[in-house]
Amino acid sequence: MCGIVAGVSGRDIVPVLVQGLQRLEYRGYDSCGVAVHSGGLKRARSVARVAELGQQVQTEGIASGTGIAHTRWATHGAPAVHNAHPHFSHGPGAASGSAGRVALVHNGIIENHDELRAALQARGYVFESQTDTEVIAHLIDSLYDGDVFAALQAAVKQLHGAYALAVFHKDEPHRVVGARAGSPLVLGVGAEGGEHFLASDAMALAGVTDQIVYLEEGDLVDLQMGRYWIADGEGRSLGAAQRPVRTVHAHSGAAELGPYRHYMQKEIFEQPRAIADTLEGVAGVTPELFGDGAYRVFKDIDRVLILACGTSYYSGCTAKYWLEAIARIPTQVEVASEYRYRTSVPDPRTLVVTISQSGETADTLAALRHAQGLGMKHTLTICNVSTSAMVRECELAYITRAGVEIGVASTKAFTTQLAGLFLLTLALAQVRGHLSDEQEAEHLKSMRHLPVALQAVLALEPQVISWAEDFARMDNALFLGRGLHYPIALEGALKLKEISYIHAEAYPAGELKHGPLALVTAAMPVVTVAPNDALLEKLKSNMQEVRARGGVLYVLADADTRITSSEGIYVIRMPEHYGALSPILHVVPLQLLAYHTALAKGTDVDKPRNLAKSVTVE
Structure with missing residues (x-):
């Protein structure tokens, strides 16, 4: 969730650090900071945004060839300057505010920080923050004996939890060391004069280097001018064959806002292109779309288990309807954060799908490893980052091509996930003998038409804006859907609450009379997803239940549903009915509704309070 950039260079590295933080700010924006080696340790920290930090380091003249930087999403301790990274260790007896000895940034959570804190306090270390991170800085200081890499190596053996770390010591200029366990960290091999970098995401180094080494679980790394060294948790040196340098084109331009007001708006309107890119090269349905050996795996399974969180969980819920109706394979969808903490019944003939x-x-990574530990070896991921841990740890993968998604509230990642999951449905249906050539051709024709269909939906934006003006005055909202559009209602409610802070809930429309109807008043707008499917007449009855109680309906209706605007019913007519793929179209107006409602309320659309984009802590 937090972001790290660090490195050693023969040039002033601070502009590189600040630029990297700006690209990672979506990962955490409660506070930020930078520390450098400049005749000792010097740092600047802020609870403002990275742009303000950049002005601060210029004003204070902070410059060096060795430095670390961080943008924080608060876990332990409130967003405040004294809790912001980098943290310094001062050593027993040092005066508060004195120059530090160890500088450190950390992503993750240290679960045994209370125990370590007590032991270090007993030795005379004074803590200036409420963070678990400061414990690591003091611990490394306590173990330091002239070699910061050795001190880090000894320290991580005492840490329980997740971490990505970048550290340097005042007595060792032009040296930064790092470690990772449960939180991502990459090494950037520089092109200029032997410089090297660490970052939590290769995108932070775009324009600086495209030569990237993906550190694995338990790795430690030592950066010096002209050389770097990687070791595993046991201290064994790892060569290029084990940790190869990869060329990664993490284009910085993908993170530029361009003519749009917010990244979320940009990403909503990028969905036709993102879907087209995700489907590029799909000439026909074949298991090999998911990797070599996929046919063998698909023949060896007779059920599917989907593991995901948040928006990705709702894409999995939608896929359950497809998989059971089209591929006719039993499918279970689990919230990843719950799955590994309950007793379940493993089945080795299950395809475990992570999203x-x-x-x-x-x-989700922890749930995947738990499933593997239970003997379920057949794994597949639907993922937007080809070099990620999820892709490396799964047997099979389908890489969506949504491009960089900066807005915290996911949009184009969701719709491209649905596209990948629909292809998975077709591939499994084919292997199981439930997909004829005619059906395959028809489904592929519909998928190829999605970009055009999405453009037509995006043209509805002015009508959605008129809805948003009403919603901006509300404190609560209900979302209703039936069948495979119930997860779309859930996603619409999530979007609204994420960025507008309006309390929103979603229900299967048939559940109204079982409780939620008690909440319906004229002050509770009810958004209804109304495609022309087999459940339409049932849904119309549910809508009448709302109107009979004075509720106001906002309906996304297919053209041939014969639902029209009238008193208390506001209708936006979708351009066309899209059958099984209609969830991909119906979610877009809900994304626009959330965006324009937040805009009307003046909230921080791309960086909603208390949230972060990449949830890399439990």
Whole structure:
């Protein structure tokens, strides 16, 4: 969730650090900071945004060839300057505010920080923050004996939890060391004069280097001018064959806002292109779309288990309807953060499917490893980052091509996940003998038409804006859907609450009379997803239940549903009915509704309070 950039260079590295933080700010924006080696340790920290930090380091003249930087999403301790990273260790007896000895930034959570804190306090260390991170800085200081890499190596053996770390010591200029366990960290091999970098995401180094080494679980790394060294948790040196340098084109331009007001708006309107890119090269349905050996795996399974969190979980819920109706394979969808903490019944003939935009979602990775530990070896991920831990740890993968998604509220990642999951449905249906050539051709024709259909939906934006003006005055909202559009209602409610802070809930429309109807008044707008499917007449009855109680309906209706605007019923007519793929179209007006409602309320659309983009802590 937090972001790290660090490095050693023969040039002033501070502009590189600040630029990297700006690209990672979506990962955490409660506070930020930078520390450098400049005749000792010097740092600047802020609870403002990275742009303000950049002005601060210029004003204070902070410059060096060795430095670390961080943008924080608060876990332990409120967003405040004294809790912001980098943290310094001062050593027993040092005066408060004195120059530090160890500088450190950390992503993750240290679960045994209370125990370590007590032991270090007993030795005379004074803590200036409420964070678990400061414990690590003091611990490394306590173990330091002239070699910061050795001190880090000894320290991580005492840490329980997740971490990505970048550290340097005042007595060792032009040296930065790092370690990772449960939180991503990459090494950037520089092109200029032997410089090297660490970052939590390769995108932070775009324009600086495209030569990236993906550090694995338990790795430690030592950066010096002209050389770097990687070791595993046991201290064994790892060569290029084990940790190869990869060329990664993490284009910085993908993170530029361009003519749009917010990244979320940009990403909503990028969905036709993102879907087209995700489907590029799909000439026909074949298991090999998901990797070599997929046919063998698909023949060897007779059920599907989907593991995901948040928006990705709702894409999995939608896929359950497809998989059971089209591929006719039993499918279970689990919230990843809950799955590994309950007793379940494993089945080795299960295909475990994980869904994640980043491929680094901590809860989903942990759930995947739990499933593997239970003997379920057949794994597949739907993921937007080809170099992520999720892709590396799964047997099979389908890489969506949504491009960089900066807005915290996911949009194009969701719709491209649905596209990948629909292809998975077709591939499994084919292997199981439930997909004829005619059906395959028809489904592929519909998928190829999606970009055009999405453009037509985006043209509805002016009508959605008129809805948003009403919603901006509300405190609560209900969302209703039936069948495979119930997860779309859930996603619409999530979007609204994420960025507008309006309390929103979603229900299967048939559940209204079982409780939620008690909440319906004229002050409770009810958004209804109304495609022309087999459940339409049932849905119309549910809508009448709302109107009979004075509720106001906002309906996304297919053209041939014969639902029209009238008193208390506001209708936006979708351009066309899209059958099984209609969830991909119906979610877009809900994304626009959330965006324009938040805009009307003046909230921080791209960086909603208390949230972060990439959830890499449990």
